[in-house]
Amino acid sequence: MKKKTSQRWRQATVWLHVITSVGWMGQALALFALLMVSRTAADGATRIAATSMAHEIDTLLLAPLANASAFTGFMLAASTAWGFYRHWWVLAKFVITLVQLYAGIFLLSGALQDSVVAARAGDPDPVPLAQVTGTALMASAIAFQAWLSVAKPWGKVRTGAKLPTAPTWVFVSAVAAPLADITMGLILGFPLPALSLIALIVRLTGRRRESRRRTAPVPAT
Template sequence: MTVWLHVVTSVGWMGQALALFTLLAISRATEDGEIRVAATSMAHEIDTLLLAPLANASAFTGFMLAAGTAWGFTRHWWVLAKFVITLVQLYAGIFLLSGALQDSVAAARTGEQAPVALVAGTALMASAIAFQAWLSIAKPWGKARSGGKLPTAPTWVFVAAVAAPLADITAGLLLGFPLPALSLIVLIVQLVRRRRQLRPTPAEVPAPAL
């Protein structure tokens, strides 16, 4: 179920990024001021109500799959690449894209076009997600580091990995803005569990040489 939700939300994230690209491209191409304002405003609404919750859920389920299975975060190059790309996308989406979209709505009302960088950024976001999908299928580059097999989390962890983002999406739609609070709590709990599991027991710690 966690893999299913990760795939569904990732496809949704890419689809909404393409929708933003299309709307912003229309806002730049049209000479009609009303269409420009409508297209830019719709892009902002899609970003807030759809893209952001889907992006949060996609990232969270991906992190949970890494934290709850033998794959880990840094044992394989392709997983590490996905992890880094996801972090960059989340940062860009939260701190750059959302603010720029809001500014573009105000600018469109004065007759200005959406910035080229904003249009290119949405295309780059969709392309990055498509590249991550390829990484998941091809699994290139081998292992980043060796080590024993990581333990798989119990079933309740993966149940929580599905329930938490769905609850957060519902809460976000009711509040009018994304709020991945429960997802963050579940992820932190699992990271703490994994850290404790990887600690050597007293019997495994070598005795000091005399």
Template sequence: MAKRWRQLTVWLHILTSVGWMAQAMTLCVLLSVGLATDDAVVRDAATAMALRVDGRLVGPMADASAFTGIMLAAATPWGFFRHWWVLVKFGITVVQLYLGIFVLSRVLEDSVTAGPSAAQVVGTGLMASAIAFQGWLSVAKPWGTVRGRPRVAGGTGPKWVFVATVLGGLADLVLAFVVGHPLPLLSLVLLVVGLSRRPRWAGARATRPVRA
């Protein structure tokens, strides 16, 4: 059962990552339509829909994808800083979350009245491309281990970590869809709890890395 819940966590991470990428592509298309048209009605409708998609879909999917990815790194022998592909994925995720929350969302609010810009189209296209690149990293796992990191892999977290990740991630997704904007309450609590408890299992030797 522990293995089954770990697999469900991987499934939820893949599902939300693909959803995040698809919705970023949707934003790119909507903003492209608003930028290309001379019809004010079409432009306003496209930018208003982009703002709605960002709040109801992109934000929740991004939060859930980041949450499940961090929990998988924390609760499996891959860790955060042992392998270059995990470290690069983690860095890209942090940058994307920052840009999405503090830059893109605010700019989309302004574009409802001012109209979309070419920078917004390029930015959302790059967001989708970066997520696709992260998918490739998960499959190829290139570049080996980070120099200086211990060769012995850490342990795998207990069953409750994966159960809480799946149920908490799904609960926050449902809550976000209901209220109309991201509200990762359970995810943040579980991140704090999971990361604080990580040293208890991280020192256990794993027989082999678990695919994340």
């Protein structure tokens, strides 16, 4: 019974990872479409409306879904035998996700905010081509990660003993934390992945201890 409960929560974590990843990709495509409208529209009012809507989608939908997708992916890697560095396809997904988070938070979102401020201040110029390209690359990267999850190419990075699957409470937190963060973000009006970060830090600390115990030399008797 206990094993079945743990399996169900692990499956729930995978399910949440899949739907948030699909949502992340869908919102990236929505941003691409709106920014294309903002760039190609003939009148300033349409450009302002499209840019403003893209900003709202980025803040209220894309960012929370991206945070939840990344968090559940990291938790699955840190809580199962897959790990972060045992397989090339997992390592590739990990690196791509980190690049996406950095680019999305510090580059695209900031640039989009600047475009909205400029448009609302009476400067409804088309958004830069780099923003449109960035959203297209984001959606393409998520699609590539989905292929990696299905194909699992390239073999192993390294061999060695597998770490055990985490206890049930870890997968419960992997589901509950992002859902709570999304709810708080909608209430506050901006994404705040606080509980997800805490849960991930706790799990990574526990994983490190497990790894040390397994590699520690056995004392002589």
